[in-house]
Amino acid sequence: MVKTENFSYTPAVFPAAADTKNQVSLRVENLACARGLRVVFADLNFTLAGGGVLHVSGANGAGKTSLLRMICGLLAPAAGTISLSDSTPLAPQCHYHGHADGLKNTLTPRETIFYENRFSTSQEPSAAEDLLVLAGLRKQADQRVSTLSAGQRRRLALARLLAAPRRLWLLDEPYTALDAAGRDLVDTLVRRQAEAGGLVVLAAHEPVPLADNHLELDA
Amino acid sequence: MLERLENLSALYANPHRFMKLAARLHAPVWSVALVVLALGLFMVSGVPDDYQQGATVRIMFVHVPAAWMALFAYSFIFFASLVAVVLRHPLGYLAARAAAPVGAVFTLVALVTGALWGQPMWGTWWVWDARLTSVLVLLFIYLGYIALWEAIDDYGRAARATSILAFVGFVNVPIVKFSVDWWNTLHQPASVSRFARPALHADFLYPLLVMGVAFLFLFLAITLTRLQMEVLRQRLRVRQSEI
Amino acid sequence: MSGRHILQALFARELRLVLRGGHLMPVIAFVFICVMLMPFGLGPELSLLQRLAPGLLWVIMLMAILLSLDRMFQADFEDGGLDQLMLLPVALEGAIMAKISAHFVGILMPVLATMPLAGLLLNIRPDTVMPMLAALLAGAPALVMLGAIGAALAVGVRRAGLLTVLIVTPLYVPVIVFGAGALARSLAAPGTLDVAAIAVLGLISAASIFLAPPAIAAALRAGLR
Numbered sequence: 001m002v003k004t005e006n007f008s009y010t011p012a013v014f015p016a017a018a019d020t021k022n023q024v025s026l027r028v029e030n031l032a033c034a035r036g037l038r039v040v041f042a043d044l045n046f047t048l049a050g051g052g053v054l055h056v057s058g059a060n061g062a063g064k065t066s067l068l069r070m071i072c073g074l075l076a077p078a079a080g081t082i083s084l085s086d087s088t089p090l091a092p093q094c095h096y097h098g099h100a101d102g103l104k105n106t107l108t109p110r111e112t113i114f115y116e117n118r119f120s121t122s123q124e125p126s127a128a129e130d131l132l133v134l135a136g137l138r139k140q141a142d143q144r145v146s147t148l149s150a151g152q153r154r155r156l157a158l159a160r161l162l163a164a165p166r167r168l169w170l171l172d173e174p175y176t177a178l179d180a181a182g183r184d185l186v187d188t189l190v191r192r193q194a195e196a197g198g199l200v201v202l203a204a205h206e207p208v209p210l211a212d213n214h215l216e217l218d219a
Numbered sequence: 220m221l222e223r224l225e226n227l228s229a230l231y232a233n234p235h236r237f238m239k240l241a242a243r244l245h246a247p248v249w250s251v252a253l254v255v256l257a258l259g260l261f262m263v264s265g266v267p268d269d270y271q272q273g274a275t276v277r278i279m280f281v282h283v284p285a286a287w288m289a290l291f292a293y294s295f296i297f298f299a300s301l302v303a304v305v306l307r308h309p310l311g312y313l314a315a316r317a318a319a320p321v322g323a324v325f326t327l328v329a330l331v332t333g334a335l336w337g338q339p340m341w342g343t344w345w346v347w348d349a350r351l352t353s354v355l356v357l358l359f360i361y362l363g364y365i366a367l368w369e370a371i372d373d374y375g376r377a378a379r380a381t382s383i384l385a386f387v388g389f390v391n392v393p394i395v396k397f398s399v400d401w402w403n404t405l406h407q408p409a410s411v412s413r414f415a416r417p418a419l420h421a422d423f424l425y426p427l428l429v430m431g432v433a434f435l436f437l438f439l440a441i442t443l444t445r446l447q448m449e450v451l452r453q454r455l456r457v458r459q460s461e462i
Numbered sequence: 463m464s465g466r467h468i469l470q471a472l473f474a475r476e477l478r479l480v481l482r483g484g485h486l487m488p489v490i491a492f493v494f495i496c497v498m499l500m501p502f503g504l505g506p507e508l509s510l511l512q513r514l515a516p517g518l519l520w521v522i523m524l525m526a527i528l529l530s531l532d533r534m535f536q537a538d539f540e541d542g543g544l545d546q547l548m549l550l551p552v553a554l555e556g557a558i559m560a561k562i563s564a565h566f567v568g569i570l571m572p573v574l575a576t577m578p579l580a581g582l583l584l585n586i587r588p589d590t591v592m593p594m595l596a597a598l599l600a601g602a603p604a605l606v607m608l609g610a611i612g613a614a615l616a617v618g619v620r621r622a623g624l625l626t627v628l629i630v631t632p633l634y635v636p637v638i639v640f641g642a643g644a645l646a647r648s649l650a651a652p653g654t655l656d657v658a659a660i661a662v663l664g665l666i667s668a669a670s671i672f673l674a675p676p677a678i679a680a681a682l683r684a685g686l687r
Contacts, residue, residue: 074545074686092551100542106482107475118471119550356632363629370619379684380615383677384629387611390673391633394666398636405643 023050024086026071026168026199031080033066040066041217044080048213053190053200055208058217064203065098067217068170071201072096084167093167097174101157105146109137109156112145113163120164128163134185135159150177161189169193171202237310241447248443252436259433262426275339280426282332284434285325286350289357290392292322292438296364297389300382312378313453315385316368317445321438323361329354349403356395360388374456465552469560472550476564486569489530490576496522497580508585515584516594516645519577520638523598524605528630530569531609532623534561535682539617544682554682555675562610570602593648593655600663601641607667607674608633614681637666 025047032042040063048054056064069075071082072094084090103112113128132141135155140148148156154177161169174186187210190200194210202208259280269276296315303311333351334344345351364384371377480486500518504510538544547557577598578591586594612630616622644659 069545069686072549074548091549094549096545096549098542098545100540100545102538102542102544102546104475104479104541104543106479111475111478115471115475119468356635359628360632363625363632366625366628367615370616370621370625373687376618376684376687380681383611383681383684384615387633387677391636394636395632398639402639402643405646 023197024084024167024199025049025052026201027081027083027085028071029081029083031067031070031082032078033063033070033075034078035063035066039078042079046213046215048199048201050197050199051194052213053194053202053208053211054213054215055211056201056203056215056217057205062217064217065172068096068098068172068201068203072168072170090168095161095164095166095169096172097157097161097170098172099176101153103145103153103157105144107145108142109135109145109148109159110141112156113159116160116163120166131159131162134162136181136185151179151182154178155182155185158185158189161193165198167198169198169200169202171200173204174202175204175206238447238450241443241450245443245447248436249440252433252440255429255436256433259426259430262429266422266426272340275336276423278332278336279423280430282329282336283427284431285329285332286354287431288434288438289322289326289329289354291435292318292325292442293357293360293389293392295438295442296322296385300385303378304382309378310450312382313449314442314446315381316378317449318438318442319361319365319368321441321445323358323365325434325438326354326358326361330358347403349400352403353396353399356399357392360391364388374453465556468550468552469556472552472557472560473564476561477568480564480568485530485533486572489526489569489573492529493522493526493573493576493580494583496525497583500584512585512587513649515581515586516590516649517642518584519581519586519594520598520642520645522580523573523577523602524634524638526573527570527602527605527609528612528627529623530565530573531606531613531630532626534565534610534613535617535685536613536622539685544617544686548682548686554679558610558675558678558682559671562606566603566606570606574598574602587649587652589652590645590648594645596655597641597644597660597663600660600667601637603667604637604663604670605634607670608637611674611677611681614678614685617682617685618687637663640666 027047029045031044033040033044040061044067046054056067058064066075070077071090073091074096082090084093107115109132110128113131117128129138132138135152135158137148137152137156137159140152145153145156154174158174169190171186171190175183178186190202191210193200202211263277263280266277266280268274295318299311299315299318301311302308303315330351333354337346337348337351338344364381367381367384368377371380497518500514501511504514535544538547547561548554550557574595577595578586581591581594609626609630611633612626613622615629616625619625640659640662644656644663647656647659648654
């Protein structure tokens, strides 16, 4: 059972959504994706304003994962540009939460959060303990990640999002393998990120009520 | 926009202009290669036996040009990869890929003829002579490059990875040559007889040069044919992916 | 925190992973298995082994490094750690150096430390132990950096291990030439150090420390899908 009510961690505040002068938005222009020689999608245009949550849906193979990976620079676009309105480099401001979580089996959740905390350029030392509570992993904090269940792993990977605050979150199927409480955790995190003025692009098959933008990719 | 994208994939699959040019060049390049090769072989047959090496000296007319081509082909791969990376022109990747097995075969020919020459001269098939050893290392560089192309399924990723290897290998070749020369002097103070190179008599020099030109055109002809094949294979891929 | 702190944290994490991964023991075991096979293959004659020992140890060291590098980027590629590495707010080259340094400290230093013992089993002359260690230490960074290029190029490939060996071995030729050469001279004139050869080894190592990271970074980027 995940308890989030005692949660005392405040994520870094990005230039707030309300502050229109400082608002940093994500702009995608004429984006095209090719896999091998096949064009997956082309001519994709959208702008996501600071504090916005974009829900990307589409059938398997429509290019959801590719879009997310392109935004954070893990995949080269076949054409088009992706930029932040303040022209800062995108990749180091992105969190990518995908199918392969990058968690290390021989570390413990506590160590995982400890290192993730240090992988951040922000001055704010975040409370590792709070993040473990948030992920519902206090009891498992000192056992190896390899012994966690699939859902517990997903929650640890989610906790990592807060360990190092970054402006743009790219969440690929974040609800996979999670129970109701886990899905609530995703929603809580996304809401906090949006309230702090950050950006979230979220790929999911199910409807996402808290998203204020929606993009449907055709297969 | 979509049009531009089509142009992009067209460049991958359908370099029309190149294919037209290749079709026009194909016959002349092959003709030159075969005519010069015939001329070279005729000249070699007229070369007098060496007073020390006897008839075996004729192996040199295959061995030396093959070794030249081994190095030339690798440089070709390097520059083709460089063009591909710098100008973002996929034809360069295809050309590098097409040239690699040709270069590897020339390298192998150089090694085998070296061994054939060495048997009567040194009394053994293989001597760890500096030149032969460097060429052996070059063969492994070729094999690694070809193996990397074969190992990666995705064409784009294979092209990028192999171009990096081509650059690294190109830097490596002279360092290998230098180190093997040093190693050779360490272990075998220059008493081993090698191919007499500098004091080459004109009777030997001209046939050698003609054979060199013949091998160069042979390399170009085979690589051109293979490159046409590579382009066709890419076209086939596109057709298959469209179905 | 600055980029340096991130790299320090990454180094610490990688070192911990290397130490916990259980990669060290098999590599050391490999070294001694090779040493054990030598008398079987060459005969137990001590004077022969003594003459061959420095060269054999170089070859064994080289193979051990190649074997240990095999999984360096492959594990990260498979579990998605490579994505996280690319998104760190530091240059990828720096992150790669942190990883390689952890590998060097966690695996290669211990393996190097066992070399005198391996030499003992091959009846190495005591006065060649120090020159051997000096040469190995000067050449090891080059072996690791060049090996990492091969490991990065073969990332995501089935049976990457064999491919890495094929790609990397030609790159290792200059290192082993000067490495074993340094030992040959020390063997000829006991108690001396072949400073020139060791300097060349150091030069190759320094050059590869500067030139390899961009190649490794490019290879890893090329391997993304």
